Amino acid sequence: AQSVSQHNHHVILSEAASLELGCNYSYGGTVNLFWYVQYPGQHLQLLLKYFSGDPLVKGIKGFEAEFIKSKFSFNLRKPSVQWSDTAEYFCAVNAQGTGNQFYFGTGTSLTVIP
Amino acid sequence: DAGVIQSPRHEVTEMGQEVTLRCKPISGHNSLFWYRQTMMRGLELLIYFNNNVPIDDSGMPEDRFSAKMPNASFSTLKIQPSEPRDSAVYFCASSSVLRASFYSDTQYFGPGTRLTVL
Numbered sequence: 001a002q003s004v005s006q007h008n009h010h011v012i013l014s015e016a017a018s019l020e021l022g023c024n025y026s027y028g029g030t031v032n033l034f035w036y037v038q039y040p041g042q043h044l045q046l047l048l049k050y051f052s053g054d055p056l057v058k059g060i061k062g063f064e065a066e067f068i069k070s071k072f073s074f075n076l077r078k079p080s081v082q083w084s085d086t087a088e089y090f091c092a093v094n095a096q097g098t099g100n101q102f103y104f105g106t107g108t109s110l111t112v113i114p
Numbered sequence: 115d116a117g118v119i120q121s122p123r124h125e126v127t128e129m130g131q132e133v134t135l136r137c138k139p140i141s142g143h144n145s146l147f148w149y150r151q152t153m154m155r156g157l158e159l160l161i162y163f164n165n166n167v168p169i170d171d172s173g174m175p176e177d178r179f180s181a182k183m184p185n186a187s188f189s190t191l192k193i194q195p196s197e198p199r200d201s202a203v204y205f206c207a208s209s210s211v212l213r214a215s216f217y218s219d220t221q222y223f224g225p226g227t228r229l230t231v232l
Contacts, residue, residue: 101159
């Protein structure tokens with residue numbers, strides 16, 4: 001069965017620090033990849049997605065992610081975090097042949113200290 | 115575009131009562147998903163529909179849970195009877211199939227229903 005791993009469960013950073021959140025998936029075929037963000041008390045919102053083409057994907061609010069097929073990874077990055085980035089971040093995979101089912105990671109809680 | 119609409123936003127009920135959660139997907143989307151989110155278990159997929167047909171309900175925890183999608187613009191998730199351990203935030207999401215090779219476009223989430231069972 002497909003799975004998505006987010007190894008960082010809780011991350012605490014100071015403002016202006018750089019961020020990298022790990023995401024690995026287990027599926028050998030073609031995938032669509034997503035990062036979602038959930039601000040406190042809100043629903044999940046799309047940050048960015050990768051379907052094909054340039055493996056470096058830029059999303060909203062200065063976030064980007066790099067798809068490395070050989071490593072089955074899709075890590076999320078931001079060069080300089082802000083207090084408003086405090087949220088839960090979820091990686092998700094949609095694998096070809098699995099229909100519309102998404103596989104979500106367990107999430108990474110990010111706290112940015114002013 | 116109104117996005118995914120869920121109602122009610124908050125529900126407080128007593129153990130044993132029936133609870134019905136409602137979802138209206140984004141117009142034109144042909145897939146609908148029900149998720150449950152708790153601190154202990156994180157985000158869990160309960161069931162999803164393609165073209166109003168349930169495809170995978172393996173995440174439905176018990177027979178007390180049932181979901182229907184009578185048409186493309188409406189779905190319900192029912193819990194009968196409800197129990198305190200059902201307390202969670204229930205999210206509905208919708209998406210569309212990109213092409214026949216079973217790729218899915220972005221899932222768009224509704225605001226969620228916060229359910230508290232006393």
